[in-house]
Structures are given as C-alpha cells and as structure tokens.
Amino acid sequence: MLSLLSLALLINESAATPVDFDTQVMPILTKAGCNTGACHGAAAGRGGFHLSLYGSRPDRDYEAIALALEGRRLNRRDSAASLLLQKPTEELNHEGGTRIDLDGSDYQTLKQWIELGAPRLGQRKLTGFRIVSSTRVVHDLQQPVQLSALAAFDHGSEQDVSGWTVFTPEDSSSVTVDHTGLTKVNRRGRHIIVTRFLDRVEAVELIAPLEESAATPHEQTTNGPIDAFVEQKLFQIGLHTAHAADDFTIVRRLFIDLTGRLPAPNDAIAYSTDTPVDKKERLVDRLLASREFTDFWTFRLAKMLRVASTRRNAKAMQAYYVWLHAAVAQGVPFNQMARQLLLGEGAVLENGPANFYAVTADARAQAEFVSRVFLGIRLQCANCHDHPLDSWTQDDYHGLSAIFARVKRGDIIRVTQSGEVIHPGTGEPALPRIPGQRYLSVSRQSTPEASGTERDHRTLLTDWVVAPQNPYFARSTVNRMWSHLMGRGLVEPVDDHRATNPATHPELLDWLTQDFIDHGMHLRHTIRQICLSDAYARSSTADQSMPEFYATAIPKPMMAEVFLDAVSDVTGVADDAEGSSVRAVSYAGLTLDSRALTLLGGCTVDDSCESAAVDADDLSVQLHLLNGAVLNHRVTHADGYLRTVLASEMAAKQIIETFYMRVFSRLPNEAELGFWTHQFPSRDKATAFNAVAEDFVWSLLTSEEFAMNH
Template identity: 45%
Template sequence: MSLVSLLFVLISADPVAQPPTTSDFATEIVPILTKAGCNAGACHGAAAGRGGLHLSLFGSDAAADYEAIVHAYEGRRINMQQPARSLLLRKPTGYLDHEGGLLWDEESAATNKITNWIKAGAAFGTPRTLIDFQVSPQQQLAKSLNEKIPLRATATFANEQPLDVTKWTVFSSADPTALEIHPQTAVATIHRRGQHTVIARYLDRVVSVQLSLSLSDDAVDLAHSPRVNFIDDEVLLTLSRLRIPPSPPAEDATYLRRVTLDLTGRLPTPDEVSEYQADQAPDKRTRLVDRLLASEAFNDYWTLRFARLLNIHSLPNEREGLMAYSAWLRTQIASNAPINVWAEQLLVATGDSHAVGPANFGRMVPDARGQAELVGRFFLGARLGCANCHDHPLDRWTQNDYHGLAAVFARLERGRHVQFVARGSVTNLRTGQPATPRIPGHRDLLPTNENHQTVARWLISRENPLFAQALVNRLWQGMFGRGLVEPTDDLRATNPATHPQLLQQLADDFAAHGYDLRHTLRQIALSQTYARGGQHLPGNATDDRFYARSYHRPLSAEVLADAIADVTGVSNGYAHLAAQTRAVQIVDFLSPAPVLEILGRCGRGSNCDEAAPSARGLPAQLHLLNGDFINAKLIDKQGRLQQLLAAGAADREIVKEFYLRALAREPTVAELTRWTRQLNSTNQQERTERCEDFVWSLLSSREFSENH
C-alpha cells in the first residue's frame, strides 16, 4: 500500500477506532438540540410534538427527552451498532426527509458530538449542576452602524472550570431588523441607532445583553445639566451615552397640572394655578408635592390604583367583603403604612372577610392557581401563568415553581370565612402528581398549614429583590406613563429595563426608606427628569423611553370622567352611589358605570398594570364627540357654562375660566383673540351655542384628555 493510500485510510477511517468519550445527555446533548431549534415550540417542543417525537420545550425536562430519544418506539431513533445511521442523525443531516430541513452536515461539531455519545452507549450520564452562565459583553456602545460585535458565552458547572459554550448558546435579537446576529459565528451587527437587546439561552438559563449605538454622531455635554437626585444622574448618564439632548424644564403651569393629575388624579383649580404661578419661593415645587401627597385626593387615587393591581371587585350578592377590603386598603394608603407590612397581611390574613379586609385577597381569584398568578404579578412583577403548561420560555420560572406556589394556597377556603384547612392540593401538570409546595425559584416546602406564612415572609424579604423592583417600576409608570420595564408585570432578564441601574437604585432606596410609597413618589416628582418639558428638539424627537422630554399619555377612564365633571361643574352620577361620588372613588370595577366602561375602565380579564389606555376605541371617540356625557353637561342650567352666561360673563372671561380649569393655564394672546372673535354674536341663542361649542372643543382636545 502506498503512503498516500495509507494516509487516506487513516483519515477516512470510522471514528469508532478512536476511544469514545462519555457525554452527559442533559448538559451536552440537549444544548445541541436547543441550538438547532429541535425543542422549540414550532418543532418537537410543541405541546403535541411533531412527527411522532415530543420533546420538552427548550429541554426543560431532560429525563423525558432522553426517554423519547433513546427508549421510545423500541429505541428506533438510536442505532448502537451503526451510530452514524441513527435516525437522530439521519434526518437533521439530510439523509432522510426532515420537515425541519438540514440542520447539521456530517462533519459538524454537533454531528460528531452526538455520534460519540451514541458510540459511548448513549447513556443519560451523571448530572452536572450549572451554577453560572454569562455572556460578554454584557453592555457595549458601538461606534458606528454595521459594526460587528462578537458575543461569547461562558458556563460554569459545579467543581469544573468555566467552559466556553458560545457554540451551543442560542442568541436571538429582540428586533432583528435593528440588530442582526449571525447564528453560526455569534457576531452581532447593529443596523439601527438606539438601544438593543440580545437574548442568550443555554440550558435553563436565559440572560440578556444590551448593545447600543448613539442616536447622533454629535456628542452632548450634560455635565452641567441640573440635577436633584440619583434619578437625574442615571437618566442624564444614559442621555449622554446615547447623545440625546434633553428638553428644557416645563413651565410652571404644565408642571402643576402634570403632578396634580399624577399624584391625585384631579385637575388643579384656577385658584391653585394662580397661587402657584405667583409664588416666587425657590421651594415651591417641594411644598406643592408635599401638599398633594398629604391630600385626601391622593388617598382616593392611589387606593384606586392599588385596587386595580390587586384585582379588587365585588362578589355576587356580597358587597360587604369589597367594602371591608377597600376600606382597609385606603387606611393603609392614608396612614402611609409600609407597603411590605400590609402586603404581607394580604397573604396571611384569615377570618371573616366582611370584617377582615385583607382576608379578601384570595377571594378575588377563583382558585389556587389564580392566586399564584396574582401573587406573581403583584409581588414579583412576573407572569407565572406562562409556566403552567411548560417552563417559562423566557424566564427562570418552572412548572414546579408555578404549581408549587399554587399548592401553597390549595388549602385555602375562599368562602366568607377565610381559613386554611388540613387538606387541599393542585396537580403538577408536568408530573401528573400533587404539586409540592414551593417558594418559586427558591426551594420546596414541607406540606404544612404554615407555608403561606413562609412564602409571605420570603416575598417581602431582601432575598426577593423583585418585590421592591416591581413596586417602584409601577410607581415610575404611574408618574411617567411607562415603566422602566414594560410591561410592568413582566420583569425578567430577557426584558431588561431601559435604565437597569436606576431601577435597582430606586428599589434599594425604597427598601432603605421602609417601603414608603410617598417617599419614592416624592423622589420622582421632584426630579428634574420628571419636570422636563415636552418640547421636541432635533435630537430627541424620536425618543419614547429615555426621558429626554415628557411624553403625552391619555388620562385613565376615571380621571377623565372626573376632569370633565370638574370643568363643567356637573357631577357624573353613578347608579347606587352617592350623588357626589367621584369616579376615582369607585374601587369596584364591576360597579355599574356605563360611561367608565365606554371610556376604557380596566375590568375583569384586563391588564390593570397599565395606567391608561394607549388609545381609546371607536365607541369612546363617538361618545365623547357626540354623546350626552359632555353635551348634557354643557346645556345643564346648573352647570358652570350656563351659570356664567346667566350672570352676564363676557366672552373673554368665559374663555379664561375654562382654559384655567381644563388646561391649568391662561389662553395665549392668539388663542384669546381667536375665541373671542368666534364667540362674538348679538344673538343670545347663537352666542350660547357658540360658547357650548367652545367648551366642547376644549374638552375634546388632546391637550385636555392627556397628561403631558
């Protein structure tokens, strides 16, 4: 045999001549399948599987996947005698028809790794424990468009050195048109300016990476921009990094209207507008904010906001529980009780729900799973329901976490007399067996009647950073119209905050100050970031999340209804409620109020984490344009407009009065001139109709129906 022939034989020889290496199926074979998309929801990871093969979503149940691949159908997917002819390899390498197409070639690392695993006996292997997974860079600012940024993933298993797992990590872009990731080389390319997110998945870990490109080539010097607290420091740092110029501060009238609506859900009165604008003291904003935080209107409005988060509503033929619950909640808000203290009571309170307000917490949902999801939303800012049928595809929550938390509340009797009883369980859909009570993401619990207390203590402890983060994120959303994380009930590593350090600082400050609601709202309201004007500058016109300027946001249904009543001087009137009841005082979203329903009141099945609808539907638009809700108030003889007309008020006086009440400012010279010309008429009936049209147009304007 010639030397050339000998070399050819040696090179092409069956790899079986080499000593096979043993692989751990769960940590070495499953990542290959995940990287190729085999266990994704669109393939074999679907609920019913595909082509007769059902794998767990993203390899969340490696033991079940092993059984399906190695033992199911009498093991026909694995060929121990001829590993290369295994069905597990023949389909993805293109030798047999495969709906998923060609995934690997014969010489790929994936093919070799699976072949060697089969040669070694296709054993499940000794489980390895993944203790850390990181991707670098975690954050990087690119210098130019189309710059290529290599990504590197590292995994650390117990008792092992860190391992480069870039090849087996799934990288995806939240917006592929803005940020492209080459699947084979793990190189990211930025195609659009802005802040972009890369999601990296390896085994059960999902992390995010932030890659950015400044919005302008021109640097922005913000070193001397005014700052009040750490909020301004963090926001200005981001604006400087992204080269976004901030808009100038808002005028006094704009700030007054904005902060009054955000803290109390009400419009400032004309007297308040005049007094505030006349005040020249340097601390007038501080005194204004403190006065609003101490008001009864604040108590009403923030009771409503938390009632929506807690899903508070009346039960059929039983309003006593609602009354006790809402009264208790308002007492907590009014007394400024630490939120962690009263939040714990929600989980541990028992007794007569008509007398013990927080005992109604578990009655607002139909069953233990519903309570687990409510706990997840309120205490963790997390959508645990996504882990009902399978592990959460984008977060760390598992089916065991979801059903385990539900098991904690399975022994709760949800009748009028709330109590925990000796028996009760939920089925873990993954195992088909009764779920083991569990602190989600933490540890299992013994089946006792004290588990709800254990979980409650953990949820509000420093061990659970999500509690403080979820709450301050909602407070931020209440003041800006959007959270640092959006949606606000979806805090997870793969949905990062626009300002991660700011979110953490707010949470730390909140906890350090005893979970004081008013303290955090005060910090936000007095910041220069919150006080910024809405003027569009050439460099910040497209900004919708970095707070270079203020953003317009629709008023919620309740606030808009009350504002219209305040401007017109005619109360709305709601069935079965006192005549002077304000919409923000109606805690029960099931209470009959057709107008609020039309305006978009948050109700059953809605995401009440949102402060206001992003856009009102057609029924609301038609109702506001031509319905009785506004028109009836304009012609009401006891209303403000008809009273002014009867008193002989001049056109200029009417225009100024309604501008002050609706917009918290006086009309400009041009506006006053235009309206007085429009209203002028020697015919009294015609003048009255023109005045009605004027007020109607004011109440129909975006400037009135939005906060800004």
C-alpha cells in the first residue's frame, strides 16, 4: 500500500491539496468583484455570464462556471487557456478590466482547481465569521489599524481569510482599506466598514475621537440609563454636550412631539414660570394622557399602517382608523395591536384590523409590508436574490409571502385552503417559512380537518413576531419612537435593521428594547422615558455636524399635517378640506381631500409613510408658502385671529409679542422686538399698519424656526 502511495506521489508531485470550490474559489471571485451587481452578479449577468450576487448561490455559480455551455469556461487540457483565467487577467479582452493578478496566489489557486478537474468537493462549510481589530478607537490617525477576518469551518478550524474578505468603507474618503485589511482612517468621527466573506457580512465600527479629553467622565450628568449610554458615546467620540434647552423650547418641543400641536401661549408661559423640579415630568404625563396625544399618535401609526382613505375604501378605512384610535386611547400594548393586525380577517367595514390586508395588493406586498412595519427590515431585495447586505434569502422572502398567500382580499378578508406564491429560483410553490427561522409544515391539499395552524400559518408567524424574544419587533418599535422624538433613529433608516447597518448606540438600543418589553410593550412608557432624558432636552442651537451622537437636539421639520394644523392654530383659520374644518392629523380616518395638504407634500396611499415632512428644499412647496393661498388666505382671512387682534386696537409691541408666543412659543428678544416695532407705522395709519401686521405674521410663518421643531 505504501509503495503504491509513493508511486502515485512520484507520478505527479505537484498534484497536491484539493481546492474547495465553495470556500476557496468563490471568495476569490467575490474579492475580485466578479459577482457584484455591476458585473456578472447583475440580474441578467454580463457578457452572457451570470453569477449569483456576491456568490450567494455557489451551487448555481458552479454550474455557470464549470458546466454551462458544455463547460466552455474551463479548459481541462490547458488550464491557463480557460476563460475563467484569461478574462480576469485580461489575457483576453475583458470589459471589467484586470481583476486577478497573473502572478498572484489567487490565480494559482484557480488554476490548480481547474487542473484538479474543477470539482465541487463540499469539503467544509463556513460556520462563523468575525472581524478582529487591533483597536476600535483610533487616536492617532497616522497609525493604521489592522482588521483581520477570521472564518470558522465545520471541521473546527479557524482560518485568517483577510486576503479573501471584501472590506468596504461606508465613506471611502474617510477610510481606506487595502486588500489585507490594513485600514487607514483619514478623518475623525465614527466610521463603518462593511466586510464580506462568502455569505457572511459584518460591520466594523471604528471611532476616531474628535479631540482628546474634550469630554471627561466626571463631566457627565447622568440622568438614567439613556443618558448614561448617550454620554458614554459622547465621551468616546470626544464631543461636548450642548446646554439644556430653555423652558420655552422644551414646552414647544414636547407639545409638537407628543400632540402634534403648538402649545397655547398660556401653556408656554405657565411652564416657564412654574418652579417645581418635576414640572417636565408632570407636563409629559399630562400630554401623554391627553386626547391630543391619542389623536396624534393614532395619526402617526395610521401613516405607518397605511390607513389612507380614498373614495373607494372610505368606510373600510374609517373602521381601520377607529379601531386604531381606540387601541391608542386605551393604551393597548403594541404587541397586542400587532397580533390583531397580523391575524385580521372578516368584513373590512366592520372589523378594523382586517384592513391590514386590504391595503396591500398581494402576498408579496404583504410580506414586504409586515417586514418593514413590524420587523424594521427591508426584505424586498430578497425577492430577486439573497439579500446582499444581510442574511435574508429568497427562501425567506417567498416563504413569508407564502404565509400570506392563502389570505383572500376583498370586502371580506378570509383565509382559504388554497393559495401559493411561486419561488422564482425553483419555479415551484414556495414553502411557508418564518424568515430566518424555519419552514412551516404545509398541506398542499388543505382540508377542513387540517389543523388550524396548518390552514393559517399566520398564527405561527404572529407568535414569532410579537414574542419578546423576537430580535426585531420590539427593537424596531423603540427605534421608531426614538427617531420621532430625537430626530434620528439609533438605526437609520428606521426600517433598515441589518448586520451592515449597526446602531450608533447598540447598548442603548438593547436597553430601550428590554425596558419596552419589561413594561408590557406600552408605547407611552418608552415615549416617557425618552422625553424625560437629558439627551432629549438639549438645545438645538449648537453645532449639528455629528447629529448621530445627540450632543445637541436635532431640529425636526414638522410633518405636513402638523404644519398645516400649526398654521391653522396661529391664524385661527382651519384648513377647509371639503368644507369640513377638522384637524389635518385626522384626515387619515376621513374621506377628505385637502388641497393644502397635497401642496405641502402629504403621503400617498400606496406606501407606509412615516415622516413626510414639509420639504424645505422643494421649490413648488416654497413657492406655495411664499405666494400661495396656504398662508396668504389664512393670514388675511376676515375671521382670522389677526383681524381680531387688529380690531382690538392692540399696540404694535403687543401684537408682536402675541404672535411670537403663538408662532414660536416664546417672546421676541430685544433685537427682534426692536426690528419689528420699527416696521410698524403709527396706529392712525390703519391701512399701512394692517399691511405691516400681515407681512409680520406672514414672515413668522415662513421662517425656518416655525417650520421646525427645534
């Protein structure tokens, strides 16, 4: 036996280590960029050669490389003459340029694989992937950071795969990474580097503090876990915190954030003159208990849940809205609301939650809707290919769609015994699947005798979605609340939770999530926690260059509906939507068509719409505000508040102070008062006085300060 082995070795000493296609060949192609969306990983491939995006389907890629077109891409007799080698080395004309060095080790590996017969051995499977960094905090920008990629395989070994890992900085001007993982930070701040090896992606955060010792631990004024986490990050990055906002700013901020309304002047004055140390706590509790809070947060959830009336579905949407309003008013925990929605069925005119299925066109749209709203993830990429920046697969996407395939839409939402979606990868009906978890048992010929869960897989899905252990549901919910109140999500965008989009403050997000779960998933609890933090109460006047660290408050543009209501409150002229003077935030539940809201950029009915603010950069919006009826009509309205004030013979100073309080929830400072007082003519020139007064109010309403919740 030994002699036979020796003989075999003598015959060809170079016939050495087998090369594994999945874990050795594929990483070379990915590192070379062959399977990116711009090259052969495009949906239609390129140059007649189609690879799966970032090598997510090595089985198909093996066929494309080794078998397709009768093996044209490999030359078994002369490996160097293979297209697989000649193209990326540009020995043959290659539109993608030189991707692999003719003298490099990767070339030799590919060549050796071909010479060994180009097999797909399946020698080992990747079981883990992690990035080890020489440091995560970079003090000296001159010192490079070594990132090492370590891959664990199923036979127990761990290998440094840095040379075959793709390192992609989010901002390539701020960070450069060479092919070995040696990283140079060029700019101070927080930097994310997305790394990829085979089907694993990992985000690496590097912090380069702005200034050494700009903040020190003893400066921290910890007001609770939220502030502790925020200040810890501020200390790490070296940012000073802004001073606390004044009382006028806080009261305006709280009113807009919690009720979608400007505070009445009396409320603002009362708060500023109030002395108890817990006055903010008491105001927050008062607002959380108010009818206006229910209206506004119903409106916010309605936007997210697509409660959007059209002529066609007006009564159904009213039922949807009424149910949602009652749930918010009663403080129904969010997981219970989600459960009712996910299991919604019945007549859409009578059963509000059933409309959760009436606002989407089909099962795939429902899957995307559910994943965005309740999981905070964008699953739609996985419709056509495995998600390139996360672990979601086509099986996940179409499996989730299959769960909704038996839901029949119409006047009555019902679950039938048939319905399927076709998996484009297999051409077969997709198997129902809880994303990232497991397949569900399926009975193709479902009968009434089949178990309830088998007939309606939504039950199992719902149990998974709303469970406290679900890694997405509570997390994405608190992140949305944080985003609304703080102006930016800890994960941003709020519906894009993924491994390659890490939270700015992961520990804070973890804590908020657990706190939300521990307190029964009540929205009001988490909203209160955030509103009472020091981070929420900071001034917004300081430098906004790094808003993601919350050193200052982030000014938030008002949503279009809130803006319109605020204009109505200031001018005393309600929006006249089809002759009905209701608040704009209630339109979602009503069949009202508001021209003003359309002009300002309200949401469409086709999509979840969580932050449609007045777009200050939109020229048409600006023109309408400057010259259109949205403001002019209300400012000059005969029944408007300005006319009442002018009729009262109020002096210019009083008019100025009155409208400053109504518009900005504060009194004018000396300069402002002096400026405006100077503009007003004497009272006896009534026409001129009134004209200036109109200009004055118009000026306040077109200012940035009014349009922003700062």
